[in-house]
Amino acid sequence: MMKKNTDIRGLLMRSQKLWIILAIIIVLTVLQPGVFLTGANFKSILLSISIYGVMVCGTIFTILLGGIDLSVGAVAAASGAVCVKYIVNNGNTGSSALIGVLLGLGFGILVGLLHGIIVARFGVPAFLVTLASQNIVYGIAQLITNNKVISIMEPEGFIFLGGGRLLGVPFSIYIMLIATIISYIILNRTVYGRHIFAVGGNTQASDLSGIHSNRVKIIAYIASSFTAALAGIVLASMNRQAIAKAAQGYENDVLTAIVLGGVSLMGGEGNIQGAIWGALLVGIISNALRLMGIPSSYHGVVKGIVIIAAVALDAYVRYRNSGLKRSRVRSKAVN
Amino acid sequence: MEQIPILEMRDIVKTFNGVQVLKKVNFEVRKGEVHALMGENGAGKSTLIKILTGIYPKDNGEIYINGERKEINSRSDAAKCGISVIYQELSLISTLTVAQNVMLGKEDSKVGFLKRRKMKEEVQKLIDLYGFHIDADAPVETLTIAQRQTVEILKALSEESQVIIMDEPTASLSARESESLFEIIQQLREKGVSIIYISHRLEEVYRLSDRLTVLRDGTKEAVLTKEQINPTEVIRLMIGKELSEATASNQLCHSKQETVLKVKELTRKGVFQNVSFELHRGEILGFGGLMGAGRTEVMRCIFGADTYDSGEIYFKGKKVLGKVSDMIGLGFGLVPEDRRNQGFIPLLAIEKNVALTNYDSLAQKGFVKGRDEKQLGIQMVESLDIRPGNPQIPVGNLSGGNQQKAVLGKWLSRDLKVLIVDEPTAGIDIGAKDEVYKLLDNLAKQGTSVIVVSSDLQELLRVSHRILVMRKGTIFKEFASGRITQEDILMAASGIEEGGK
Numbered sequence: 001m002m003k004k005n006t007d008i009r010g011l012l013m014r015s016q017k018l019w020i021i022l023a024i025i026i027v028l029t030v031l032q033p034g035v036f037l038t039g040a041n042f043k044s045i046l047l048s049i050s051i052y053g054v055m056v057c058g059t060i061f062t063i064l065l066g067g068i069d070l071s072v073g074a075v076a077a078a079s080g081a082v083c084v085k086y087i088v089n090n091g092n093t094g095s096s097a098l099i100g101v102l103l104g105l106g107f108g109i110l111v112g113l114l115h116g117i118i119v120a121r122f123g124v125p126a127f128l129v130t131l132a133s134q135n136i137v138y139g140i141a142q143l144i145t146n147n148k149v150i151s152i153m154e155p156e157g158f159i160f161l162g163g164g165r166l167l168g169v170p171f172s173i174y175i176m177l178i179a180t181i182i183s184y185i186i187l188n189r190t191v192y193g194r195h196i197f198a199v200g201g202n203t204q205a206s207d208l209s210g211i212h213s214n215r216v217k218i219i220a221y222i223a224s225s226f227t228a229a230l231a232g233i234v235l236a237s238m239n240r241q242a243i244a245k246a247a248q249g250y251e252n253d254v255l256t257a258i259v260l261g262g263v264s265l266m267g268g269e270g271n272i273q274g275a276i277w278g279a280l281l282v283g284i285i286s287n288a289l290r291l292m293g294i295p296s297s298y299h300g301v302v303k304g305i306v307i308i309a310a311v312a313l314d315a316y317v318r319y320r321n322s323g324l325k326r327s328r329v330r331s332k333a334v335n
Numbered sequence: 336m337e338q339i340p341i342l343e344m345r346d347i348v349k350t351f352n353g354v355q356v357l358k359k360v361n362f363e364v365r366k367g368e369v370h371a372l373m374g375e376n377g378a379g380k381s382t383l384i385k386i387l388t389g390i391y392p393k394d395n396g397e398i399y400i401n402g403e404r405k406e407i408n409s410r411s412d413a414a415k416c417g418i419s420v421i422y423q424e425l426s427l428i429s430t431l432t433v434a435q436n437v438m439l440g441k442e443d444s445k446v447g448f449l450k451r452r453k454m455k456e457e458v459q460k461l462i463d464l465y466g467f468h469i470d471a472d473a474p475v476e477t478l479t480i481a482q483r484q485t486v487e488i489l490k491a492l493s494e495e496s497q498v499i500i501m502d503e504p505t506a507s508l509s510a511r512e513s514e515s516l517f518e519i520i521q522q523l524r525e526k527g528v529s530i531i532y533i534s535h536r537l538e539e540v541y542r543l544s545d546r547l548t549v550l551r552d553g554t555k556e557a558v559l560t561k562e563q564i565n566p567t568e569v570i571r572l573m574i575g576k577e578l579s580e581a582t583a584s585n586q587l588c589h590s591k592q593e594t595v596l597k598v599k600e601l602t603r604k605g606v607f608q609n610v611s612f613e614l615h616r617g618e619i620l621g622f623g624g625l626m627g628a629g630r631t632e633v634m635r636c637i638f639g640a641d642t643y644d645s646g647e648i649y650f651k652g653k654k655v656l657g658k659v660s661d662m663i664g665l666g667f668g669l670v671p672e673d674r675r676n677q678g679f680i681p682l683l684a685i686e687k688n689v690a691l692t693n694y695d696s697l698a699q700k701g702f703v704k705g706r707d708e709k710q711l712g713i714q715m716v717e718s719l720d721i722r723p724g725n726p727q728i729p730v731g732n733l734s735g736g737n738q739q740k741a742v743l744g745k746w747l748s749r750d751l752k753v754l755i756v757d758e759p760t761a762g763i764d765i766g767a768k769d770e771v772y773k774l775l776d777n778l779a780k781q782g783t784s785v786i787v788v789s790s791d792l793q794e795l796l797r798v799s800h801r802i803l804v805m806r807k808g809t810i811f812k813e814f815a816s817g818r819i820t821q822e823d824i825l826m827a828a829s830g831i832e833e834g835g836k
Contacts, residue, residue, distance in 0.1 A: 190701050191694045198691055201680035208640055208669055208677050209691040209745060210660035268682045 021281055028288050036291055046173045049283035051076075051231045051238070052253045053176040056275045057183035058227025059254050061220035064187075065200045066267025067119060067126035069224040071134040072254055075111050076232025076247035078141035079104040083233045084152050084242035085144055092154040101158070101233055108229025109222055111137060116218030126221075134251070141244040150242045162238025172234050179227060183272045196220065201268030256303060257282050260310045281306075339402055341366045341529050342387075342418070342498050347396035349382055354734045356382050358553045359396070364498060367527040369520060371540045374550035375573055375791075380533055383550070384500055388413040388420050400497075417497035421487045421504055429476040434458040436475055437489045461492055465522050481512035488519060492528075499523065500531040503626075505539060510829070517543060535790065537566060538825075549573055570793075588800055589815040590615035594652075595784045596753055598637065601646035606632045607808035610646070614753065614784045619775060621799030622788040623824045629808040630788045631672050634755045638662050638669045650753075663692060666752030670742050670759055672788070674735075678742040681731025685721060686712025688730050689744040715744035720770070736767025743774065754778060757788040772798050792821040804828050 028036040035041065055072050062069045083104030090096035115133060119126045152158065164171040187193040198206040199213040206213050231250075236242045261278030263270025285306065289299050342364040349357040357379045364370045374380050385391040387398065389407040398405050400416045407413050427436050434455045443450045443457075458471045467485050475483060484504060491499045501520075505513040520530055520543060534540055540547065547564055549556040549572040556572045596614040601607070607629035614620050622630045635641045637648055639662040648655050650665055657665070671677035679688045690697055690708045697708050712726030719740040721733070730741045739759065746754060756775065760768040775785050775798055789795050795802055802814040804827040812827040 189703055189705070191698045191703055192701060194687060194690070194694065194703060197683060197687070198680050201682045202676070204673075204677045205671075205679055206691070208638070208659060208671055210663040211691070212658075212660065268680065 021277070021284060024281075024284055024288060028284075028291065032291050036288070041287065041291075043169065043173075045280070045283045045287045046176075047170045048286065049257075049279045050170070050172040050176040051235050051247070052250050052257065053276060053279045054172075054179045054231040054234065055224075055228050055250060055254045056257050056279055057176075057179040057272065058223040058225070060183065060187075060258055060263060060270070060272055060275050061196055062126065062224045063255075063258050063263050063265060064196050064267055064270060065217055065220050066203075066265075067217065067220070068130060068255070068265070069115070069221065069228075070127065070130040070251050070255075071111070071115070071137055072224060072228035072231075073247040073250035074134045074137035074141065075108055075225050075228040076235060076250060077242075077244055078111075078137045078144065078232070079108045079229035080232035080236030080246055081141050081144040081150070081242040081244065082107045084150050084236050087155075087158060088150055088152055092152070094155050094157055097155050097158040101161075104233045105226060105229050108225040108227075108232075111229075112222035112225030113218065115225065116221035119221060120214035120217040138244065138248075141246075145242055145244050147244060152236070152240055152242070158237055159240065160237070162234040162236070163240065172238060175230070175234055179230070180272060180276055187272055192216070192219065197268055199267075253279075253282055256307045259307060265311075339366075340364060340399070341401055343399040343402075344383070344387065345397045345399070347383065347386060347398075348394045349379075349386060349391065350394055356553050357386075357393075360550065360553070360555050362548055362555065363558075364529045364531060365546075366497070366529055367524055368545040369524055369530045369532055369543050371532045371534070371544035371547040372550065373533075373540065373547055373569060373573055374556075378550040378573070379553040380550055381502070384420065384502065384531070384533070388418060388500070414494050414496075417495060418500070419491035419494055419496040419498075420500040420502065421484060421491065422502060427475045427483055427486055430474065432472050432474050433469060433478075433486050433489070434471040436486055437461070437471075437493050439490075441494075458489065458493065461489055465489075465492065465519070465526070467519065479512065481508050481515060484508075484516065485519065488523070492523075496528065498529045498531060500533070502533045503535065504532075505534065505536060513539070537569065540564075540569075541566065587802065587814055587816050587819065590618040590800060592616040592618065595650065596637070597649040597652075598633075599647045599649070601633065601636060601643055601648065603632060603636060603641070603643045607805075610805075610808075610810055612803055612810060614786060616784055617779050617782045619779045619785045619787060619798050619800045621795040621802040622786060622805060623792065623795050623802055624790075624805035624811075624828045626790060628805040628828070630805050631757055633805075634669065634757055634786065634788060638667060638755060640669070663749075664695075666750055668692070668746030668749065668751055668754045670739070670746070670754070670756040672757035672761070674738060674742060674761070679730045679738060679745075682729050684712070684727045685716060685730055685733075685741050685744075686726035688741050689715045689726075689748075692745045693748055711748055715741075715747065719744055719747075719774075734763075736763035736770075739763050739767065739771065743771070747774075747778075751778065751783045753784045753786070755786045755788070758790065759787060760789075760791065760794060768794075792824050795824060796821065 025037065055076065059069050059072055083100040086100035086103050087096050090099070111133065115126070115129055118124050118129045160171060161175070162172050166174060187196065195206070195211050195216045198209070198211060199216045203213050232247055235246055239246065257279035258270070258275045259265065259278065260281055261270065261274030261276065263275055282303065285302065286299060289302060290296075340363045342362075344360065344362040347357050347360045347362070348355070360379065360383060362372075362383060372380050372383070382391065386393045387407065389409045389412050392408065398407055400418075405412070405416050407416060407418075413419070428439065431439070437458045438454045443454050455471050462469055462471060467489070469478075469482055469485055469489075475486060478486070488499065504516060508516060517539075520532075523530060532540065532544060541564055544564065545561050547559045547569065549559070549569060551573060559569070592615045594613045595616050598613075599611050601610040610629075610633050612620070622634075624630050632641065636643045639657045639659045655662070655665065675681070680691070686709060689712055693711060694703070697704055697711065709726070715721065716724050716726045721737050721740045721744070730738055733741065759771050759775070763771070772794075775787065779785050779800075787795065787798055796819070802819070802824065803810050804812045804814070804824055806828055814823065
C-alpha cells in the first residue's frame with residue numbers, strides 16, 4: 001500500500017515535468033512551425049541554460065542540505081573578473097590563462113569555504129550569510145573591474161571555453177554536461193553524497209550516526225561557489241569580457257531550476273536530473289516567450305508564476321500525504 | 336454527579352502515514368470528575384488529546400460537548416468548546432506578568448489601548464475565587480515551575496474552560512509542589528471543572544481519579560470507576576497480558592566478567608553530577624529514574640554527542656575522550672530516546688539508513704559499494720523482520736516498531752562492544768517490544784554490553800541484569816542482586832529510601 005503510494009507519486013512527479021516540457025514543445029511546434037522544433041533552436045536553448053546549468057550542479061548540494069546559496073551570481077561575476085583581469089594583466093598568454101582560471105576557481109573556493117564555516121560553525125542561517133555575501137562579493141567584482149568592462153580576445157584557449165564549438169556544439173554545453181555527470185556521481189555513488197541526503201534529511205540523527213555534519217555542509221558551500229566560479233569564467237569567455245554585473249540575477253534562475261526540478265527546499269529530497277530538467281524547462285519557457293515575440297518585461301512575470309505554481313503544488317502534495325490535512329471527505333481506512 | 340457527559344468522543348479514527356493509531360476510540364468525561372487517561376507510550380493518548388484540542392484532524396468519528404455535536408478544527412475551536420490543555424512544556428511568556436499571561440490573546444482594550452487595571456483585577460478575582468496563592472503582578476520568570484503551572488491553569492479558567500487536560504503535570508514538580516497541585520485539582524473539581532489527567536505515575540492516578548479510561552494500541556480497553564481501580568488490573572489492561580507474565584523478571588545478578596566501560600565522576604554542571612559506574616562484558620545494565628533525572632544526558636556524553644565538565648570515561652582500561660565518530664569506531668552504538676528526531680532519516684530508504692553507520696566497510700575511497708549496501712539492507716530487513724519487507728521504503732513511512740528496528744539495524748552489523756538504548760520500546764507495540772527484548776538478550780549473550788535507559792519499569796525488570804536508578808542527576812541506588820519489584824525502582828526514583836533492604 002505504502003509502496004504503491006510513493007511509486008505513483010514519484011512517477012507523477014517525474015512525468016509531470018516531462019509532460020509539461022512535451023506539451024510546451026508540441027504547442028510551440030504548432031505555433032512556430034519550422035522555427036521552434038529545429039536543431040539550431042535547441043542548441044540555442046541548451047546554450048542559454050549552460051551557464052546556470054553548471055551552477056545548479058553545485059548549488060543543489062546546499063539546497064539538499066536544507067540551506068541555500070544566494071551568492072552564486074555575484075561569485076560568478078567576481079570569479080570571472082579575477083580570471084580575466086589576471087589574464088589581461090599578464091599579456092594574454094596561454095599560461096596566464098591557465099593561472100587566471102585557477103585563480104578564479106580559487107576565489108570561488110575561498111568564498112564557499114567562508115560561507116560554509118559561517119553557516120556550519122556559527123549556525124547563521126544560510127539565507128542571511130549568502131545574501132550578505134552577495135553584496136560583498138558583488139562589491140569585490142566592482143573593485144576588481146574598477147566598474148568598467150574588461151575585454152578579452154586572447155588567448156584562443158580561454159575564448160574556446162565559452163565561445164568554441166566541438167562537433168558543431170558549443171563547448172559550454174559540454175561543460176554543463178560534464179558538471180551534471182560529476183554532480184550525479186557525487187550524489188549517487190559516493191559516501192559524501194549519502195551524507196548530504198542524511199544531513200539534509202535529519203541533522204541530529206546524522207550526527208548521532210557519526211557523520212560530521214558541519215564538514216558535509218562546508219564542502220557543499222565550497223562546491224556551490226566552485227561551480228559558480230566555473231560558470232562565471234565560462235560566461236566571461238563567452239562574452240569576451242568581464243563586468244561586475246555579468247551574472248546578476250542568475251541565482252534566481254539557478255534556484256528556479258532546482259525547485260522546479262522537485263528538490264525540496266527543506267532538504268533531504270531531490271536529485272540533479274530533476275534540477276537539470278528544471279533548468280531546461282526555464283530555458284524552453286524563456287526561448288518560447290522570445291520566439292512568440294512577447295516583450296521581455298513579461299518574462300519575469302511568467303517565470304515567477306511558474307515557480308510559485310510548482311512550489312505550491314509540491315507543498316500541497318506533501319501536506320496531503322502527511323495525514324495533517326483537514327478534509328471534508330472521509331479518508332478510506334488503511335489496512 | 337450528573338450523568339450527561341460534558342464531553343464525549345465517539346468512534347475516533349486516526350491514521351498517520353498508513354498506520355492506524357486510533358481505532359474507533361470512545362471516550363467520555365462527566366462534569367466535575369477527574370478522569371485519568373491511561374495507556375503505554377504509543378497507545379494513542381496524545382493523539383486523542385491532540386484531536387480533542389484541534390491540533391490533528393480526525394479521520395473519522397464525532398465529538399459532543401454537553402450532548403451537542405461540535406467540529407473542533409483548531410485550538411480556538413477547542414477553547415470555544417471550553418477545552419484547554421496544560422502542556423508538559425509550559426507555554427508562558429516569562430517576561431510578562433501573571434495577569435498579562437493569563438489575558439494573552441484576549442486583552443481587554445479601548446481603541447487599541449490596554450485596560451491594564453481592569454485586566455489585573457479580573458485575574459485577581461479569579462485567583463481569589465479558587466484560592467490560589469499567587470500574585471497577579473509577579474513576572475512569570477520569578478515563579479517556580481509549580482506556580483507557573485498554576486498560571487497555566489488560571490489561563491484555562493479565564494477562558495471558562497469546562498474541561499482541563501493535564502498531561503504529565505507532576506513530571507517536573509517536587510513532592511510538595513505536587514501536593515499543592517493535587518489540592519488545586521480538588522478545588523477545580525468542587526467547582527465543577529472536569530479534568531482529564533494523564534500521568535505515568537500510577538499512584539497519583541489511583542489517588543486522584545474518579546474514573547479511568549485505559550487505551551491500548553489505539554483501542555479503548557476499559558473504563559473503570561473509582562471502586563474498580565486497582566493497580567494490577569490497570570497494569571494488566573494497559574499491557575494486555577497477565578501480570579504474572581508481564582512482571583516475570585530476570586533474577587538480577589552482578590556480572591563477573593571483565594569491565595568494558597568505566598565511567599568515573601562524570602559531571603555536567605546543572606545536568607548531572609559525579610556519575611560513576613562500571614559496565615561489564617555481556618551485561619545488560621538498566622538505568623531507571625524519572626523523566627529529567629539526567630539519564631539521557633549521561634548517555635549522550637558517553638557516546639561523545641555532548642561535552643561534560645569533569646570526570647573520565649574508560650573503555651577497556653583506556654581513557655577515551657572522543658567524538659561520536661571515534662566512539663562508533665571503538666564499537667559503541669546509540670539508539671536515541673527521541674527516535675523521530677535523532678534516530679533515523681525519515682525520507683531515506685531503510686537500506687540507506689542502515690548503511691549510514693557502516694560506510695567504513697561499505698565504501699572504498701569514498702565511493703559506495705552499491706551492491707554491498709543493498710545486501711546489508713536486505714540482510715537487516717530479513718534478520719530483524721522489518722515490515723513491509725522492502726529495503727527501499729523510506730523509514731519515515733514505517734510504523735514505530737519497525738522504525739526502531741531500522742535504527743537498531745544501523746548498529747547490528749558492526750562489531751558492537753557497547754550498545755546504549757534509550758527508551759528502546761517507547762511508542763512501539765507489544766509484539767515489537769518483545770522482539771527488541773530478545774534482540775538485546777541475544778546481543779548480551781554474544782558479548783556485547785548493553786545499557787538500557789527506560790522509564791518503563793517492567794521493561795527494566797524484564798531485560799536488566801543489574802539496575803541503576805538515577806535521581807536528580809546522580810546515581811541514587813543500585814540493584815545488583817535478588818528479585819526486585821517495580822515499587823522498589825519507583826521508590827528509589829522518587830527518592831524514597833526504604834529501610835532494611
